[in-house]
Amino acid sequence: xxxxxxxxxxxxxxxxxxxxxxxxxxxxxxxxxxxxxxxxxxxxxxxxxxxxxxxxxxxxxxxxxxxxxxxxxxxxxxxxxxxxxxxxxxxxxxxxxxxxxxxxxxxxxxxxxxxxxxxxxxxxxxxxxxxxxxxxxxxxxxxxxxxxxxxxxxxxxxxxxxxxxxxxxxxxxxxxxxxxxxxxxxxxxxxxxxxxxxxxxxxxxxxxxxxxx
Numbered sequence: 001x002x003x004x005x006x007x008x009x010x011x012x013x014x015x016x017x018x019x020x021x022x023x024x025x026x027x028x029x030x031x032x033x034x035x036x037x038x039x040x041x042x043x044x045x046x047x048x049x050x051x052x053x054x055x056x057x058x059x060x061x062x063x064x065x066x067x068x069x070x071x072x073x074x075x076x077x078x079x080x081x082x083x084x085x086x087x088x089x090x091x092x093x094x095x096x097x098x099x100x101x102x103x104x105x106x107x108x109x110x111x112x113x114x115x116x117x118x119x120x121x122x123x124x125x126x127x128x129x130x131x132x133x134x135x136x137x138x139x140x141x142x143x144x145x146x147x148x149x150x151x152x153x154x155x156x157x158x159x160x161x162x163x164x165x166x167x168x169x170x171x172x173x174x175x176x177x178x179x180x181x182x183x184x185x186x187x188x189x190x191x192x193x194x195x196x197x198x199x200x201x202x203x204x205x206x207x208x209x210x211x212x213x
Contacts, residue, residue: 007033007097009090016078018155018202023080030093032133033101035069035077036140048140049147052077055101059094067091155203162196 009030014023015037026037026049036051038044056071064084070076081087169189176182 006093007100009093012082013037013090014080014082016080018205019198020202030097033097033104034137035094035097037077047143047147050075050077050144051137051140053101054094054098055105057098059091059098061087061091069094152207155199159196159199159203162192162199166192166196 007030009028011028012025013028015026016022017024026039027041027044028035028037029044033054034051035054036048038047038049043049052069052071052075054069057069058071060068060070062068062078065082065087066078066080067087067090068076068078079090081090166189169185169192173182173185173189176185
């Protein structure tokens, strides 16, 4: 590992959010072995949308512009760069940052005795983190959890509305007076059934981080 190789970076990437919204543009910051993202640069002062510890993560190129970052706590970032050269740059620097984070962790493991506990996005045992950094990152995790809960509620509300729409269209289908009207109403049922299925899948995906399995 080249100690002079860059291990920090910041810039826009596209992050997969869900099957309804697809990829969304987000501002990413790589620093001290941690990759954090925000909706935009203005959010940096007050809200972090998520942080992943590269020391725990696998980094995989999945296409000419796409790549995947996944850690042991089942957190996964599906990312897309604007072009192939940008993807290669991010993957290369992320791998360098991971190597340095692992080296720092090994240094800490050799010098400190600790009890192994649950690991989330942030490894506070990492010797590169100061107490102030640890507090800041814990606050970021709490903020991220709050946003996850808001997102869950929003998806639940959407699913409930789509379910009500589907039930109404089924009731309308039962009262059709002739084949032509039945055909028209069946088309509505099929359309709303598809929308309900999409909303259900989105709800399942956003609930995965809370699964006990």
